[in-house]
Amino acid sequence: MRIVRMRKIVVGVAALAAVAALAACSTASASGRPSNAVAAAHTTSAAATSTVDTTSSSASPTTTPAKTTTKAVPPAVQPPAAKPPVVQAAPVAAAAGVPCAAAAKACVSLSARKAWLIENGQVVLGPVSIMPGRPGFRTPVGTFHVLSKVAHYWSHAFNAPMPEATFFYPGVAFHIGSLSVPSHGCIHMSASSATTFFNTLNIGDEVQVLS
Numbered sequence: 001m002r003i004v005r006m007r008k009i010v011v012g013v014a015a016l017a018a019v020a021a022l023a024a025c026s027t028a029s030a031s032g033r034p035s036n037a038v039a040a041a042h043t044t045s046a047a048a049t050s051t052v053d054t055t056s057s058s059a060s061p062t063t064t065p066a067k068t069t070t071k072a073v074p075p076a077v078q079p080p081a082a083k084p085p086v087v088q089a090a091p092v093a094a095a096a097g098v099p100c101a102a103a104a105k106a107c108v109s110l111s112a113r114k115a116w117l118i119e120n121g122q123v124v125l126g127p128v129s130i131m132p133g134r135p136g137f138r139t140p141v142g143t144f145h146v147l148s149k150v151a152h153y154w155s156h157a158f159n160a161p162m163p164e165a166t167f168f169y170p171g172v173a174f175h176i177g178s179l180s181v182p183s184h185g186c187i188h189m190s191a192s193s194a195t196t197f198f199n200t201l202n203i204g205d206e207v208q209v210l211s
Contacts, residue, residue, distance in 0.1 A: 095123045105205040106146075106168070106197065108132075108187060110139060115174075115187065117200055124200060128193040134182035144168040144207045149198055158184055164191075164198040168207040174198070 094100065098116050100107035107116040108130065116126030132139040146168050153165040153175070165186075167173040174197045177188030189197065201207075 095121055098123060098126075099210055100208040103206050104143075104208040106174075106201060106207040108139075108207070108209045110141070110209065110211055115189070115193070115197075117197065125193070125196050128189065129179055130193075131177065131179045131182055131188035133185040137182075137184040139183075139185055139187060139209060140169050140172060141209050141211045144209065146201050146203050146205045146207060148203065149201070151198070162186065164194040166194075166198050166201050 094102045095116070095118050098104075098107050098118060099109055100116070100118070102118075102121050104118055107118060107126075109115070110132045112127075113130050113132065114127035115130045116128075117124040146166060147170070148167045150165045150167070151163070153162040153173075154160075155162050157171075162173060162175040162177075165173040165175040172185045172187075174187050174189055174194055176191050176194040177183055177186065179188055179190065181188075
């Protein structure tokens with residue numbers, strides 16, 4: 001009888017130990033540690049998900065369009081257009097019978113006591129009579145340009161009128177004056193000639209005076 005009781009006690013202790021072990025496993029699963037069955041289910045689910053993703057990726061592959069390279073064709077080089085030949089204007093010839101160059105608008109010959117007005121190589125007026133400066137007051141010789149024009153000029157240096165004065169050198173001008181009495185450097189002309197010179201010549205026009 002004692003032996004039977006001892007066996008029952010051992011069986012009871014074993015049963016209590018088994019219950020405690022089951023309770024411990026249940027508690028461990030509740031504390032966050034998955035059981036073997038849960039881990040296996042999770043592994044199976046992950047495998048299934050991986051299979052689905054792989055199938056989806058293989059079902060709709062991404063196709064990258066091939067790049068097409070187009071080479072720019074350089075424009076055709078056109079030869080430079082031929083330039084028309086440069087035609088130079090023929091030099092204006094000096095007026096016939098006038099001793100000055102063609103560029104002169106007014107020409108004076110002191111030795112001949114003559115003067116001319118010229119335009120584009122053509123004589124506008126002349127030759128007309130003049131009276132140049134006296135000894136000690138010689139009219140300057142050379143190429144000059146018209147400086148100014150004064151219709152009613154009075155010479156304070158010589159206390160004399162100089163009507164229709166066309167100055168081409170400081171203090172020296174074409175103007176109305178005596179054709180028999182030499183001047184103090186100016187060029188005396190008749191009233192009509194001096195007026196024509198005054199009205200025709202412009203500031204900057206070339207004046208040539210020859211000896």
